[in-house]
Amino acid sequence: MENHYPKDCFYLMLLGELPTKDDVKFLSESWAQRAQNIPPHAFDVINALPKSAHPMIQFNAAILAMSTESHFRRAYLAGMDKKDYWDPMYEGVMDLISRLPVIAAYIYRRGFHDEQYIDIDPSLDWAGNLAHMMGFDSEEVKRLMRLYMVVHADHEGGNVSAHTTHLVGSALSNPYYSFSAGMNGLAGPLHGMANQNVMNWLQRMMDELGTDSPTTEQVREYAQKTLDSGRVIPGYGHAVLRKTDPRFTVQLDFANKYIPEAPLIKLVKQVYEVVPDILGRTGKVKNPWPNVDAISGSLLSSYGITEYPVYTMLFGVSRALGVLAQLIWDRLYGLPIERPKSQNLEWFMEKVGFNNPAAETK
Numbered sequence: 001m002e003n004h005y006p007k008d009c010f011y012l013m014l015l016g017e018l019p020t021k022d023d024v025k026f027l028s029e030s031w032a033q034r035a036q037n038i039p040p041h042a043f044d045v046i047n048a049l050p051k052s053a054h055p056m057i058q059f060n061a062a063i064l065a066m067s068t069e070s071h072f073r074r075a076y077l078a079g080m081d082k083k084d085y086w087d088p089m090y091e092g093v094m095d096l097i098s099r100l101p102v103i104a105a106y107i108y109r110r111g112f113h114d115e116q117y118i119d120i121d122p123s124l125d126w127a128g129n130l131a132h133m134m135g136f137d138s139e140e141v142k143r144l145m146r147l148y149m150v151v152h153a154d155h156e157g158g159n160v161s162a163h164t165t166h167l168v169g170s171a172l173s174n175p176y177y178s179f180s181a182g183m184n185g186l187a188g189p190l191h192g193m194a195n196q197n198v199m200n201w202l203q204r205m206m207d208e209l210g211t212d213s214p215t216t217e218q219v220r221e222y223a224q225k226t227l228d229s230g231r232v233i234p235g236y237g238h239a240v241l242r243k244t245d246p247r248f249t250v251q252l253d254f255a256n257k258y259i260p261e262a263p264l265i266k267l268v269k270q271v272y273e274v275v276p277d278i279l280g281r282t283g284k285v286k287n288p289w290p291n292v293d294a295i296s297g298s299l300l301s302s303y304g305i306t307e308y309p310v311y312t313m314l315f316g317v318s319r320a321l322g323v324l325a326q327l328i329w330d331r332l333y334g335l336p337i338e339r340p341k342s343q344n345l346e347w348f349m350e351k352v353g354f355n356n357p358a359a360e361t362k
Contacts, residue, residue, distance in 0.1 A: 105133030235294030
């Protein structure tokens with residue numbers, strides 16, 4: 001997994017096959033060129049916000065600001081056959097994906113490194129460039145960033161950010177509007193911000209126990225205390241999976257290979273050892289196993305990216321690969337606008353078996 005590049009992943013999701021060397025060369029050159037043509041006002045919008053604004057606020061504002069450059073919007077207003085909608089959508093998607101690492105790195109350096117920005121290096125790959133512009137030039141961090149970008153590049157329609165991008169896109173909104181909407185969903189604590197919640201939970205544990213190397217029994221007691229207080233253990237459970245998330249597994253494999261003795265990684269492994277059993281014994285949890293968020297932040301932090309609020313933004317950069325590839329297919333298929341059903345109170349009362357006397361007298 002770690003040897004696969006995000007652009008391979010994007011090509012696979014777009015065309016259903018892995019790219020050739022020529023395909024990779026084309027994508028690399030196209031993204032590198034497009035990344036250097038970000039409209040200046042996108043940075044003006046970011047700079048107009050306080051540095052204390054959450055990175056997702058700044059990230060989303062910049063995405064919307066770049067919508068002034070939308071190929072799809074211009075083509076649609078000019079008039080075009082709907083069978084050709086996919087073409088300007090593709091151009092906009094390629095622009096947007098190429099520019100997201102630059103925007104994310106700019107926000108990171110602005111907020112956490114005193115506005116000491118680092119220029120793009122056209123010789124680097126998309127994810128490697130992100131690490132470089134953030135200020136991390138070791139090969140291991142670049143390798144980690146490539147892995148992070150691949151494992152978070154989900155495109156199926158069930159999760160909030162993927163479905164929201166698809167839903168808004170169904171109104172023929174341009175890729176900037178559609179992806180921005182998806183990012184608003186990703187910013188929720190039950191979705192992409194869960195990785196930040198995991199880190200906060202681990203940090204509170206270490207602070208309360210007074211050590212970054214607790215015993216397994218201490219971890220067990222703290223996890224049980226969390227449940228007893230009516231809170232959840234973040235990073236565990238998944239709406240669809242009923243086993244350990246394979247995205248957790250590949251990240252754990254990476255950690256075991258390169259940094260097995262890092263304190264946070266050892267702690268994550270201890271949590272993995274005790275929490276599924278604790279959750280399983282409650283009899284209320286369908287999936288007691290870790291998801292992708294249970295380890296992603298610990299990996300980033302172990303390599304020096306210790307600013308928790310930025311983790312969801314990095315998740316967003318990756319998520320673009322899948323949801324925007326799907327947006328192109330939505331226009332190729334000519335899918336109609338979505339119209340979710342609504343129900344009134346009477347319908348819900350019937351579903352839960354509540355007898356409504358007023359309804360019975362009608």
